[in-house]
Amino acid sequence: MKKLISTLTNIWKIEDLRTRILNTLLFLLIYRIGSHIVLPGINPAALQSEAKDGLIGLLNMFAGGSFSRSAIFALGVMPYISASIVVQLLGIAVPYFQKLQKEGESGRKKMTQITRYLTLVITLVQAVAYVRSQISPDMRMSEIGEPTFTILSTFILTAGTMFVMWLGEKITDKGIGNGISLIIMVGIIAQLPSGLISEWGARVGGQGGGLIPFIVELAALFFVVVFTIMIVQGVRKIPVQYAKKIVGNKQYGGVRQYIPLKVNSAGVMPIIFAQAIMFVPLTLSQFFPDMKNSFLDSLSNYTSVTYNVTFAILIIAFTFFYTAIMVNPQQMADDMKKNGGFIPGIKPGFATGNYIDGVISKITLPGSVFLAIIAILPAVAGKLGVNSQFAHFYGGTSLLILVGVVLDTIQQIESHLLMRHYDGLMKSGRVKGRANAVASGVTDPTL
Template identity: 75%
Template sequence: MKKFFTTLSNIWKIEDLRLRITNTILFLLIYRVGSFIVLPGVNAAALHSAKAKEGLVGLLNMFAGGSFSRSSIFALGVMPYISASIVLQLLGIAVPYFIKLQKEGESGRNKLNQWTRYLTIVITAAQAVGYLRSQITADTMLLPNPYFTILNVFVLTAGTLFVMWLGEKITDKGIGNGISLIIMTGIIAELPNAFVLEFQSRTGGPGGLITFIVELVALLGVIMFTILIVQGTRKIAVQYAKRIVGNKQYGGVRQYIPLKVNAAGVMPIIFAQALMFIPATVAQFFPNAASNGILMALSNSNSWGHNAVFAILIILFTYFYTAITVNPNQMADDMKKNGGFIPGVKPGNSTADYIDAVISKITLPGSIFLAIIAILPAFASMVGVSSLFARFFGGTSLIILVGVVLDTLQQIESHLLMRHYDGLMKTGRIKGRSSVPTAAGATPPVI
């Protein structure tokens, strides 16, 4: 306990770190306050009985921190921004103009960010129309329908853009990745209610308190397994040649390149989840198509079809995002320039091919385990866990929580170590997603 208070004291002594943490808390507080501001022209008193929190609608509500069910100005959250980033990154593979922008360094990234913002406006406006049609009923509207729809499409679009701006400000002026922290805040906001409801249902039903304790133990095991996946690395030995500069000798030692088993972090889960919202969106715009069997299966988060497609998308996105964030050719070139080589492998193209082969091998089991964790809530629901609590029983929410918490703690530890303070742990170091620039990419992703 003394070590804990000493660490908090050290964090408070570093002015830059103290300011960043304070800014992060204030920005997240603004987001939480805004999530309780109801859309203009909506009868707030009639909302609770009109909202359903099951399936994908429940997941959207969780990511938005309850804003979706409250018809808040932040009801759509940052999901349109994530969808826009997916589209831009896919265009960066197939369209020459966007491929060129990706190679232009800082100026290219600024242009891509601008394109992402423009596309976010379009996607948000489309999703806002679908949201108002499906979630706002006639008895909850206090304004005439055409005026109500036009007004709130603008309000929802402005709300998403404001949340996006908050996320960017957290990244620049705060600690951690802003968009990820906003999503994590929304998830944590739903946790206490889910915990209390599950406790009440279990203690009042068969099995009693023992069943609830078993669930908590199983949840702890899933959390430990998730941490292992997030922090797992494959070390590649690198030998550096000896160099004599003046009277000093440099190199001649063996070091390691730690390649992460899950180099893509939480991005495959978020990307796949964003795409899985498409069937529900289509059903909102075309009510007649909602009776289609395939569309119904994909819209039901507990169906076998939905979880099979979800798992496949996660595996594909894991390979995709690892390919665009980890560059074996650049790693081989940097190694060659610094006089390093992998024992038994020729420098240059052979080294790049070797690193690429290792990444491909470790990405496969990593992506499969990631997919298993992501679909665990569906299996938890099958054994009787309530749908609200099952979302924390593995799945997207748990992976995001673990990844974002580790990443934020790692950044705090980096600030401490830079100022020659002890880290957050007495022994060892926190290995977050950004702790290895060669594996996670020097530039943080769009979320």
């Protein structure tokens, strides 16, 4: 405890770090205030009875509850995430975007600008869809007519999302951590108190059970979080030896380092892709009622066995796919060879690339299975009687984002402390965020 107090004191002593943390808290406070400002023309009293569940409930969690409140930030950063994913995929398939990726800082700025424009287009489309599908006539005030309300709400929702995107970029520049990731994390954490209260009310009320089952659920959540941290932090270290070079009177190289290959190199992207695919049956059943059948209905129900088995298979498949397109073993082998490095016992060049590819394939299989288990845990918890609002915290994208963002933020704070010769938040070298996984070459737009 004494060490923790000393570390917090050291954080406050560092002016740059103190300013960044205060800036981050200020920007996040602005976001949370905006999440409670209801769109003009909507009766706030009519929103109290609106309960969001299932996939809509998951979107509501990412938006910090503003989705169900019909707030000006109702769409949150989801359009920006969608645009980032599209641009990232274009960087794999389109030569122009591949060229931008190789242009360094100037190319990155161009891709960021393209992402912003694409975010604007996606937000306009999603804003119209949100107004049409999520705001019923009884929620609106009669003073504003239909065309005016739709146009005004679309404009405000689009402006709200662009403002949230700007807040995220400002947090990244002036604060601590990744701004977009922190905004998502704060939105998820904001739902935790209400989830705990609803679960406690269910245990002492209708479902029964009392205090003991509630404590068991909290203990289970703790072990799930520990398991998720193990998956996020898990790496396979490949030793690399660098040849000795003598330049003048100094010796360079001759040391043994390692390549940290992450067990889960794909991050949360496989879950996001799989969830997008699982939206298709629900969309088909809504737009084509004649196609409805028991199998399609089961694929639309996120608590059904059919849905979760299909969901898990898609996650495993997308994990291999995303890892294959984002991690290039041959490129790693060529870079290693140019720098005079080699893996002991393996020939440099093509043989090294094959060796790294084999290691990645071996660790990706258990990583993808564990990721699928984490993804379906909320549905399992719901089947076991946990309240749906609280069950979301037992796994899935929300838990992976929480764990990843917290670890990355702690790592950045620790870097500031160690750079100024202070002790870190944890023992030096033990906390490693996404910035340390340089060898994987994966950049997750959602974190």
